[in-house]
Amino acid sequence: MNAAVAIEKLSKSFGSTRALDGLDLEVKVGEIHGLLGPNGAGKTTVIRVLLGLLRADSGAARLLGGDPWRDAQRLHRRLAYVPGEVILWPNLSGGEVIDLLGRLRGGLDKKRRADLLERFELDPTKKARAYSKGNRQKVALVAALSSDVELLLLDEPTAGLDPLMDAVFRECLVELRGQGRTALLSSHILSEVEALADRVTIIRDGRTVEVGSLAEMRHLARLTISADLAVAPGGLTSMPGVHDLRVSGAHVDLMVDPGSLDQVLIALTSAGVISLTSQPPSLEELFLRHYGADGAAPRAEQPARS
Amino acid sequence: MSALAGTAALVRLALRRDRVVLPAFIVILVVMVAASASATVKLYPDEASRVKIAAAVNSVTSTLAMYGPIHDETSSGALATFKMGIMGAVAVAVLALFLVVRHTRAEEETGRLELLGATVVGRQAPLTAALLVAGGASFVAGAGTALGLIAVGMPPAGSVLMGLGYGCLGVAFAAVAGVTAQLVKSARTAAGLAGGVLGVCYLLRAVGDASAGSGLGRLSWLSPVGWWQQTRPYAGDRWWVLALLLGLAVALAALAYVLAARRDFAAGLLADRPGPATAAAGLRGPLALAWRLQRGSFFAWAAVFVVIGLVIGGLAANAGSFLTSPQAQDLITRLGGAKGLRDAFLAVELGFSGVFAAVFGVQAAMRLCAEESALRAEPLLATAVGRVRWAWSHLTIALLGSALLLALVGVGAGLVSALQVGDSGRLGVIVVAALVQIPAAWVIIGIVVAVFGLAPRLIVLGWVALVGFVLLGELGALFDLSQTVMDISPFAHVPRMPGGDFAAAPMVWLTVIAAGLIAIGLAGFRRRDVG
Numbered sequence: 003m004n005a006a007v008a009i010e011k012l013s014k015s016f017g018s019t020r021a022l023d024g025l026d027l028e029v030k031v032g033e034i035h036g037l038l039g040p041n042g043a044g045k046t047t048v049i050r051v052l053l054g055l056l057r058a059d060s061g062a063a064r065l066l067g068g069d070p071w072r073d074a075q076r077l078h079r080r081l082a083y084v085p086g087e088v089i090l091w092p093n094l095s096g097g098e099v100i101d102l103l104g105r106l107r108g109g110l111d112k113k114r115r116a117d118l119l120e121r122f123e124l125d126p127t128k129k130a131r132a133y134s135k136g137n138r139q140k141v142a143l144v145a146a147l148s149s150d151v152e153l154l155l156l157d158e159p160t161a162g163l164d165p166l167m168d169a170v171f172r173e174c175l176v177e178l179r180g181q182g183r184t185a186l187l188s189s190h191i192l193s194e195v196e197a198l199a200d201r202v203t204i205i206r207d208g209r210t211v212e213v214g215s216l217a218e219m220r221h222l223a224r225l226t227i228s229a230d231l232a233v234a235p236g237g238l239t240s241m242p243g244v245h246d247l248r249v250s251g252a253h254v255d256l257m258v259d260p261g262s263l264d265q266v267l268i269a270l271t272s273a274g275v276i277s278l279t280s281q282p283p284s285l286e287e288l289f290l291r292h293y294g295a296d297g298a299a300p301r302a303e304q305p306a307r308s
Numbered sequence: 309m310s311a312l313a314g315t316a317a318l319v320r321l322a323l324r325r326d327r328v329v330l331p332a333f334i335v336i337l338v339v340m341v342a343a344s345a346s347a348t349v350k351l352y353p354d355e356a357s358r359v360k361i362a363a364a365v366n367s368v369t370s371t372l373a374m375y376g377p378i379h380d381e382t383s384s385g386a387l388a389t390f391k392m393g394i395m396g397a398v399a400v401a402v403l404a405l406f407l408v409v410r411h412t413r414a415e416e417e418t419g420r421l422e423l424l425g426a427t428v429v430g431r432q433a434p435l436t437a438a439l440l441v442a443g444g445a446s447f448v449a450g451a452g453t454a455l456g457l458i459a460v461g462m463p464p465a466g467s468v469l470m471g472l473g474y475g476c477l478g479v480a481f482a483a484v485a486g487v488t489a490q491l492v493k494s495a496r497t498a499a500g501l502a503g504g505v506l507g508v509c510y511l512l513r514a515v516g517d518a519s520a521g522s523g524l525g526r527l528s529w530l531s532p533v534g535w536w537q538q539t540r541p542y543a544g545d546r547w548w549v550l551a552l553l554l555g556l557a558v559a560l561a562a563l564a565y566v567l568a569a570r571r572d573f574a575a576g577l578l579a580d581r582p583g584p585a586t587a588a589a590g591l592r593g594p595l596a597l598a599w600r601l602q603r604g605s606f607f608a609w610a611a612v613f614v615v616i617g618l619v620i621g622g623l624a625a626n627a628g629s630f631l632t633s634p635q636a637q638d639l640i641t642r643l644g645g646a647k648g649l650r651d652a653f654l655a656v657e658l659g660f661s662g663v664f665a666a667v668f669g670v671q672a673a674m675r676l677c678a679e680e681s682a683l684r685a686e687p688l689l690a691t692a693v694g695r696v697r698w699a700w701s702h703l704t705i706a707l708l709g710s711a712l713l714l715a716l717v718g719v720g721a722g723l724v725s726a727l728q729v730g731d732s733g734r735l736g737v738i739v740v741a742a743l744v745q746i747p748a749a750w751v752i753i754g755i756v757v758a759v760f761g762l763a764p765r766l767i768v769l770g771w772v773a774l775v776g777f778v779l780l781g782e783l784g785a786l787f788d789l790s791q792t793v794m795d796i797s798p799f800a801h802v803p804r805m806p807g808g809d810f811a812a813a814p815m816v817w818l819t820v821i822a823a824g825l826i827a828i829g830l831a832g833f834r835r836r837d838v839g
Contacts, residue, residue, distance in 0.1 A: 050686075050838075050839065053686075053689070053690050054689075055686060055689060055690075055837065055838040055839055056837045056838070056839070057835075057836075057837060074689075074694065074695075075692050075693070075694045076692075078690060078691050078692045078693075079692045081690075082690075083687065083690035085683065085686055085687060085690075087683060088687075089682055089683045089684050090684070091597075091601060091684060092417075092493070092494065093494075093583075093601075094583065094600070095582070095583025095584055095585070097583070097584060097585040097586050097587065098583060098584060098586070098587040098588075098591060099587075100587075101586055101587035101591065102587050102591055102592070102597060103687060103688075103691060105587075105591075105592040105593075106592075106593070106594070106688060106691035106692060106693050107691040107692055108692055126585040126586070127582035127583055127584065127585045128580075128582060128583070129580045129581075129582070129583050131417075131493060131580065132580050142687070155690075
């Protein structure tokens with residue numbers, strides 16, 4: 003078994019709302035897997051199905067080799083969870099919450115707990131009602147990260163953290179990966195996923211629209227090319243796979259589909275290349291391709307694949 | 309910016325949020341009061357029968373403690389409203405105090421008020437809006453009650469006084485809640501404190517009314533609930549007493565404003581002390597957490613039950629001591645002499661203790677729903693804690709807590725009673741009489757668990773069931789309902805002890821039904837989605 007999470011054609015409706023609509027997701031053991039999607043895409047629903055809190059309508063879900071609904075208790079010993087919205091018991095201190103959750107999970111590493119409290123600069127003696135949103139998030143993170151578990155389910159775990167703490171979180175996660183642990187990281191923060199995830203699943207409206215390593219996705223995505231040429235180029239306008247072409251004298255800006263790159267380069271070199279820069283797409287661009295600029299429907303020429 | 313800016317908008321928001329519950333509550337209240345008054349008059353159509361029953365009411369300690377005296381034995385209105393009149397007054401007070409906490413401290417605790425506070429909303433606007441809504445609701449309930457009573461043929465003056473009394477009492481308890489909402493950070497505690505004040509006021513009135521004639525009789529005048537009673541609708545119509553209630557309301561509201569102006573947003577008057585950096589060794593399971601969350605509330609309830617036990621034990625000795633009228637003497641004989649009167653009084657009061665224990669059980673069991681909808685169940689259920697084990701945590705507090713409360717009231721009443729009568733055997737008898745209430749309270753808890761497991765959105769049905777059963781017992785006979793209907797209430801099957809015979813069969817049946825309801829609820833909870 004080398005899949006920590008294996009989900010196939012998972013569907014879940016709440017009344018007339020289809021939260022998950024045939025979603026696929028595979029998280030390999032030892033990887034940090036990014037689950038990307040805009041608000042309402044179904045990220046939290048997937049995680050709650052994996053936790054056995056929700057029962058899927060159809061489809062198959064396996065978690066650490068078990069059934070997330072039937073084997074929930076047994077599986078929960080081997081995972082830790084950070085909810086997207088951390089609500090704590092107002093009259094318990096942060097330290098009490100960390101210990102309680104750790105014990106309920108089957109124990110936590112005291113040394114690691116102390117280390118994390120220091121790194122996250124969290125005061126464990128404060129009552130939960132006195133914590134800010136970011137500090138509540140830290141309580142949940144310390145509780146999860148100081149547990150000795152195989153799998154971390156993290157639902158937008160850095161919401162409310164300042165950039166400094168965000169960096170601490172990233173360090174911690176990379177350390178855990180170094181120890182062979184697995185993490186499923188849901189997020190709509192692209193830079194976070196870009197920095198951490200080995201592979202990414204992009205979902206939208208409860209469906210998987212893109213899976214792969216960022217390297218693989220870049221392969222699918224358009225490059226941005228900017229070149230100064232000796233003479234004005236010819237033939238680019240009608241070339242298939244070229245988009246957003248702008249020619250001003252001998253300067254060219256364009257975007258090109260990966261499959262057409264060769265032909266474009268031939269055309270450019272035949273006009274005499276003086277300088278050329280090319281940029282891989284950022285995750286933002288990948289994202290925009292699938293969701294449109296405002297998270298609305300995808301562009302017509304890029305139908306979502308499911 | 310004026311301190312009151314935005315009050316009107318907040319009032320509209322509150323009315324929008326409560327647009328279903330508030331009118332429904334008021335309509336049910338008005339219908340209950342008017343219908344029971346109408347039914348009572350039909351039951352006792354002529355003055356002779358009214359005087360006879362009123363004299364009997366006035367001579368039984370348990371009814372005096374529970375409802376207060378009928379101040380004019382010839383008045384049809386006073387008789388017609390002696391039960392539902394005060395129950396309605398208490399309901400209005402409860403409504404008012406809940407409304408105020410709901411629209412002040414609860415909004416602050418959840419952070420929603422912060423969202424509003426950042427708009428053009430003055431510092432004192434939330435408190436003002438809550439007091440206006442609660443006061444308005446109280447007077448609307450009062451006006452409705454007055455109209456309802458007039459419509460069923462009650463004298464207009466007394467009816468209007470009754471309605472104004474409701475409004476004034478409601479405003480007074482709205483102001484009480486306005487103060488408690490400034491004192492503590494938790495809405496639950498604020499409502500509990502205000503409810504506790506109401507409970508103490510009721511108890512003072514109960515002791516005072518049940519000890520009329522002795523020095524303790526003056527206790528009624530220490531209680532706003534007693535003041536309400538002293539307006540004496542249909543029995544002298546003392547309008548001036550309303551001024552006491554209004555004066556109290558103004559004084560407390562002023563205090564609330566002063567306190568609100570002195571404290572920070574979301575803060576109480578007491579700063580939070582730091583907690584422990586690590587959890588105590590005992591905090592290692594869901595039950596330990598549930599106890600940690602509920603122990604404060606339980607200790608408060610326990611204190612109340614001890615006091616109730618001591619008070620009813622003490623009042624039991626009074627039972628029948630001031631009965632001089634021939635009707636009352638007749639009653640004493642029929643009930644088996646002074647001991648019979650004492651037993652009857654204790655049986656009635658312990659029955660009410662059973663209802664109160666069920667109230668504790670219902671709110672303790674409803675923690676399951678509250679924790680789930682506050683997303684605090686989720687992190688626990690994401691650990692190795694199974695759903696059923698988590699559900700049993702708060703359920704255990706509800707079941708054992710309600711049983712323990714009844715034991716406390718039994719021991720309290722039993723000790724006092726045993727000392728007064730000089731018979732140590734009374735202690736055991738009265739403790740048993742308290743404990744027989746347990747299965748009925750458990751059935752109500754079972755209903756809460758069943759609703760929680762099957763349809764958590766309808767959790768309020770738990771309260772509906774409890775109130776419905778109490779009303780069945782209180783008013784069923786008045787409306788001439790058949791015994792089959794009255795038997796729906798689990799409280800109808802509790803042996804009337806002391807005095808009556810112990811019957812094991814209903815105990816067993818009620819326990820089995822409670823267990824079945826809990827099993828259904830847990831099975832439902834295992835199958836449904838969480839959150």
